Amino acid sequence: MFSNKxxxxxxxxxxxxTRQCRLPTDIGYSLEDLVLVCxxxxxxxxxxxxxxxxxxxxxxxxxxxxxxxHALGLLSPAVRSTSNYRLYTRSDVQRLxxxxxxxxxxxxxxxxxxxxxxxxxxxPDALVAALQQQYLSVIQQIVxxxxxxxxxxxxxxxxxxxxxxxxxxxxxxxxxxxxTDGELGQLEQVLEGWDAGAxxxxxxxxxxxxxxxxxxxxxxxxxxxxxxxxxxACGDCSLLPFVKLSETAIKSAREALKNQCQIVADVPPVCxxxxxxxLAHLGTSIATLIDDPHINAAAEAEQEFWAEREWFEKLLxxxxxxxxxxxxxxxxxxxxxxxxxxxxxxxxxxxxxxIGFSHSPVAKRRLVRSGVPYITTVGTFGGGLLAAVAxxxxxxxxxxxxxxxxxxx
Numbered sequence: 001m002f003s004n005k006x007x008x009x010x011x012x013x014x015x016x017x018t019r020q021c022r023l024p025t026d027i028g029y030s031l032e033d034l035v036l037v038c039x040x041x042x043x044x045x046x047x048x049x050x051x052x053x054x055x056x057x058x059x060x061x062x063x064x065x066x067x068x069x070h071a072l073g074l075l076s077p078a079v080r081s082t083s084n085y086r087l088y089t090r091s092d093v094q095r096l097x098x099x100x101x102x103x104x105x106x107x108x109x110x111x112x113x114x115x116x117x118x119x120x121x122x123x124p125d126a127l128v129a130a131l132q133q134q135y136l137s138v139i140q141q142i143v144x145x146x147x148x149x150x151x152x153x154x155x156x157x158x159x160x161x162x163x164x165x166x167x168x169x170x171x172x173x174x175x176x177x178x179x180t181d182g183e184l185g186q187l188e189q190v191l192e193g194w195d196a197g198a199x200x201x202x203x204x205x206x207x208x209x210x211x212x213x214x215x216x217x218x219x220x221x222x223x224x225x226x227x228x229x230x231x232x233a234c235g236d237c238s239l240l241p242f243v244k245l246s247e248t249a250i251k252s253a254r255e256a257l258k259n260q261c262q263i264v265a266d267v268p269p270v271c272x273x274x275x276x277x278x279l280a281h282l283g284t285s286i287a288t289l290i291d292d293p294h295i296n297a298a299a300e301a302e303q304e305f306w307a308e309r310e311w312f313e314k315l316l317x318x319x320x321x322x323x324x325x326x327x328x329x330x331x332x333x334x335x336x337x338x339x340x341x342x343x344x345x346x347x348x349x350x351x352x353x354x355i356g357f358s359h360s361p362v363a364k365r366r367l368v369r370s371g372v373p374y375i376t377t378v379g380t381f382g383g384g385l386l387a388a389v390a391x392x393x394x395x396x397x398x399x400x401x402x403x404x405x406x407x408x409x
Contacts, residue, residue, distance in 0.1 A: 223245065242378040327386065329354055352375070
């Protein structure tokens with residue numbers, strides 16, 4: 001058995017090691033006083049020091065950064081121990097994790113403070129809206145950089161050296177992604193638990209688009225519908241600035257469809273993606289240029305068109321005022337432009353969105369200069385699905401709103 005004095009010194013030694021509170025040195029304290037001191041010490045042991053706080057948050061956060069966040073008001077004033085040490089709770093850990101996660105996603109500290117003031121735990125929609133806004137800002141930056149890259153490609157030519165530069169850039173992006181996988185985990189901790197509600201209701205695509213799409217109030221209702229459907233088809237809002245329509249594209253398409261024009265796809269997969277039911281309702285005929293059921297890839301379509309002269313001859317025999325939907329082979333679009341320039345072909349509309357990294361951008365620029373109504377995507381963006389979606393959107397809008405004139409200036 002310890003004497004009262006021994007118990008006192010034993011408790012004092014333990015509490016001093018915690019460095020959480022000043023202890024009495026007068027051994028004349030009663031056992032009740034010592035018990036009270038011990039309880040205070042145990043309560044204070046529930047707190048974290050600033051060093052323990054940074055270790056709990058992990059990452060590159062330092063005590064100096066924590067003190068800076070205090071000064072900016074991002075962190076509330078810390079509780080002080082009797083030794084004047086800052087003390088933190090688990091809620092402080094969670095708040096600092098949010099700060100670090102949002103900072104890693106590109107938010108400025110002033111914006112983070114406003115987000116935290118909205119109490120993200122009580123209102124997850126506020127944080128979601130802010131993340132969507134930040135996403136849009138990042139996408140707009142990407143768009144500007146991509147436009148610059150396309151302009152440089154136009155000056156330099158899309159040669160092997162350009163392709164090597166692009167391959168190097170993609171390798172750097174993959175490396176950056178690998179390095180930031182751990183950092184993204186902290187953002188997932190912030191959003192943890194929200195995924196559980198996803199099974200309770202279907203996704204509201206229209207509502208999401210309202211948050212993510214830029215201001216399209218200067219576009220016609222039919223064009224906005226077309227652009228929205230293209231974004232939904234690929235899930236990438238950065239596509240919008242790269243979709244180009246001639247001034248008469250919608251008007252010409254609607255007139256041709258009303259007159260039961262011929263629809264011609266470049267390959268069977270594009271033809272299969274067309275809305276055959278609505279096209280049949282309009283009384284249009286559908287044909288495939290490279291009518292080979294074994295064509296399933298852009299590379300195959302490209303080689304087939306070059307190898308067989310019959311496809312080019314078939315192209316020249318297409319009906320006037322037809323609508324061409326090209327989503328695979330860039331050489332098909334190039335041949336279409338050549339036939340237009342030579343007066344051998346006069347389509348009502350060309351939807352030119354072939355895949356390709358060298359020929360495709362060239363063919364699309366040539367289409368824009370051809371003088372015929374067109375819908376295309378600048379650069380390497382494209383594909384058969386997007387081309388088919390573009391036509392399907394025009395067909396649907398014509399059936400649902402046959403007398404709409406919003407596209408006319």
